[in-house]
Amino acid sequence: MPNYFEPEIECASRETLREIQSQKLAAMAKRCYENVPFYRKKFDEIGLKPEDIKSIDDLSKLPFTVKQDLRDTYPFGMVAVPRSELARVHASSGTTGKQTVVAYTRHDLDVWAHSAARSIVGTGGTKDDFVHVSYGYGLFTGGLGLHDGAEALGATVIPVSSGNTNRQVQILQDYESDILCCTPSYAMYIGETVRDKGIDPKSLKVRIGIFGAEPWTEEMRREIENALAIRAFDIYGLSEIAGPGVACECEEQAGMHVQEDFFYPEIIDPVTGEQLPDGEEGELVFTCIGKEALPLIRYRTRDIASLTHETCKCGRTLVRMTKPKGRTDDMLIIRGINVFPSQIESVLLDLGMAPNYRMIVDRQNNLDTLEVQVEMNESMFADTVRSLERVEKTIANALQSTLNIAAKITLLEPKSIERSEGKAKRVIDKRNIV
Structure with missing residues (x-):
């Protein structure tokens, strides 16, 4: 039987949600116009007045x-x-320019905490759980978001932060953590460390993993679930909106429920800006109808996803978004073909390879080149040169079939690609594209 943190919202009728959203959007438009010079200028340029926004149907005017x-x-x-x-x-x-600064009132922090608490409960978490938070703490929104959510739920927080993976494993064992929160790539690293220490993952008490901050595939989910003997759930957030908890999977693992009474989602055509219907893939856009300090209007996330408003089997009526397949600004165009790292990860995991890889894109004689470096499994390391060449050819053929582009495959020794305690760096683009 599913549990809910706030059933009156999570299972509300579409009519009730629409009423809440319309009321909040109208109030937000007025507040933005009166208090944010940037938005006042934007409204004035298109001849829009706050009183023109009466319901959620008026969102596209903004x-x-x-x-x-x-x-x-x-x-x-x-x-x-x-x-x-x-x-x-x-x-x-701020790795690609000036930092983007986000601010919160006490109300905003409560909104975020409630969103994260709903997310934890949706994955099967309870107030009796010990929540091991291995996201980074500090200006990054990851650690404190799930920390506050666990506290709002009444659970016990273990604020480990990232790093010192041997110590992470020791704490998982000694403190009998129930829920692990970190990036999926770091969860894989923890799973590797558990294996290397000769620990049976089933001996750990942890049963739930809540992973986000980077795109990951269904194949990687299975790898993590096997490596740690847990159920792995995707959580979504971004600094500008609210960090982890904007959306999260429930126990059905059939899309992420968006906390749409706080963060209203749309899918748009990234080229035309037109709204797209349920099921169509496009760019995810959020309007922060529940925030005071930074109420962003129709914020373009660059994440690529789709939405469905069908009621979930868990009973929640909140709209669901798919796992983002990548970002419009992470998408590589190689010889005119759109390539996402998640596509390569999916192929590698389908072939039984470890999910440790990197893509190196370069340009030679005005032609783009793609090299995919892949770590060998321990069992492959002793194979003959001929058998390794066969593996390289198999991977190359599978990528050619999936991406319709030729790639050079280079097999590397196990653990030769640097592990990340945060977001994994998968792409090195050496092209000087202006």
Whole structure:
């Protein structure tokens, strides 16, 4: 029997949700116009008044917001409340430019905590669980998001943060952690460490894994579930919206339930900006109808997904989004063909390879080249050169069939690709594309 954290919302009728969303959107449009000069200018440019927004059906009248807007108004130009009302500030890493700074009131932190608590309960978590949080703590939103969610649920938090993987495994054993929260690539690394130490994963008490912050495939889910003897669930969030807990899978593992009373989702055509119907894949867009400090309007996430409003078998009526297959800005165009790292990961795992790989894209004589470096399994390391060549050829053929592009395959020694305690770096693009 499924459990709910807030059943009155999670199982509300579509009519009730629509009423909540319409009321919140109208109030948000007014607040943005009155308190955020960026949005006032945007509204005025298109002749839009806050009173024009009366229901959620009016959402398409509103302008889009993109990450560059946050950088252009750095650090607090998009904040809609006085500085004295802020309770916390987070920021992205800023690896591709200025940091994107996000701010929260006390109300916003409660919204985030409730979203994360709903997510934990949806995966089968309870107030009696010990929640082992191996996301990074600090300006990154990962660690504190699930930390606060577990506390809101009444569970016990183990704030381990990332790093020192041997110690992570020791704590999983000694503290008898029930739930592990980290990136999927780090979960695989923990699973490898458990195996290398000769520990039977079934001897660990952990039964649930809540993994996010990077795209991962169904094949990788199975790898993690086998490596740690758990059920692995996808959680979604992004710094600009609210970190982990914006959406999360339930025990049905049939899409991620979006906390749509706080974060209203759309799928749009990334080229035209037109809204797309349920089931069609496009760019995921969020409007923060439940936030005070940073109420972003139609924020383009660059994540590629689709939505369904069908009631889930778990009883939740909240809209579900698919696992993002990648990002429009992570998508590589190689010889005119769109390539996502997740496609390569899926092929490798289907062939029984370890999910440790990297893609190296280069340009020689004005022609794009793709090399995929793949770690061998321990069992392959002693194979003959001829048998390894056969493996390389099998992988190359499978990638050619899936991607319709030729790739050079290079097999590497086990553990030769650096492990990540956060988001895995899968792509090295050496092309100087201006």
